[in-house]
Amino acid sequence: LAKTTQPISMDSYEGQEVNITCSHNNIATNDYITWYQQFPSQGPRFIIQGYKTKVTNEVASLFIPADRKSSTLSLPRVSLSDTAVYYCLVGDDSNFGNEKLTFGTGTRLTIIP
Amino acid sequence: DAGVTQSPTHLIKTRGQQVTLRCSPKSGHDTVSWYQQALGQGPQFIFQYYEEEERQRGNFPDRFSGHQFPNYSSELNVNALLLGDSALYLCASSNLAGGWDNEQFFGPGTRLTVL
Numbered sequence: 001l002a003k004t005t006q007p008i009s010m011d012s013y014e015g016q017e018v019n020i021t022c023s024h025n026n027i028a029t030n031d032y033i034t035w036y037q038q039f040p041s042q043g044p045r046f047i048i049q050g051y052k053t054k055v056t057n058e059v060a061s062l063f064i065p066a067d068r069k070s071s072t073l074s075l076p077r078v079s080l081s082d083t084a085v086y087y088c089l090v091g092d093d094s095n096f097g098n099e100k101l102t103f104g105t106g107t108r109l110t111i112i113p
Numbered sequence: 114d115a116g117v118t119q120s121p122t123h124l125i126k127t128r129g130q131q132v133t134l135r136c137s138p139k140s141g142h143d144t145v146s147w148y149q150q151a152l153g154q155g156p157q158f159i160f161q162y163y164e165e166e167e168r169q170r171g172n173f174p175d176r177f178s179g180h181q182f183p184n185y186s187s188e189l190n191v192n193a194l195l196l197g198d199s200a201l202y203l204c205a206s207s208n209l210a211g212g213w214d215n216e217q218f219f220g221p222g223t224r225l226t227v228l
Contacts, residue, residue: 041201041221041222041224042219042221042222043117043203043204043205043219043220043221043222044156044203044219045219046216046217046218087155099169100146100158100161100169100171101146101148101156101158101205101217102158103148103155103156103157104155105153105154105155106155
């Protein structure tokens with residue numbers, strides 16, 4: 001499985017756009033990139049998944065360059081409720097939901113009022 | 114439609130004891146995975162059950178065992194508890210029979226403290 005590297009922590013002010021970058025230099029051809037969000041004392045929650053270029057949903061955008069060795073999760077106009085740990089995961093096929101998930105230590109995002 | 118539920122919410126045990134944690138998957142899901150999350154760390158995969166059998170297993174000792182029932186609910190059993198077993202235990206469910214690109218939904222977890 002490809003190893004991922006993320007910043008340990010980030011701070012941002014309310015209303016700003018936050019970009020969290022994840023490195024995955026050894027990503028394989030069949031790998032998808034998935035981001036999860038976890039609030040304290042809760043289970044992780046799926047945010048977004050992509051394979052290449054750009055994916056956008058109602059919560060976030062995911063930017064993946066052509067070489068796919070990194071990806072950036074973009075959260076538009078964050079609020080205090082976006083304070084959480086964000087995990088970048090790389091999975092070995094499109095059937096990601098049914099394979100074991102390998103979490104790193106994640107990025108602890110703190111939103112400042 | 115209830116999501117993934119886990120019981121109990123919190124549990125305190127002493128070293129050497131045995132514990133059983135329970136999980137009910139999201140409606141329509143047939144697969145249950147268990148994860149252990151130590152404080153400040155990401156969740157670590159323990160094992161996954163499908164059709165009442167262990168389908169995948171992570172790097173955990175045999176003290177960790179599980180079971181899946183015909184209604185798809187699952188139990189995680191840990192024997193001979195160690196202090197290092199103190200963690201948040203998460204259950205996630207998914208729909209293996211449903212095909213590709215299925216999301217895993219996590220429950221709120223059971224906080225186990227071993228004294």
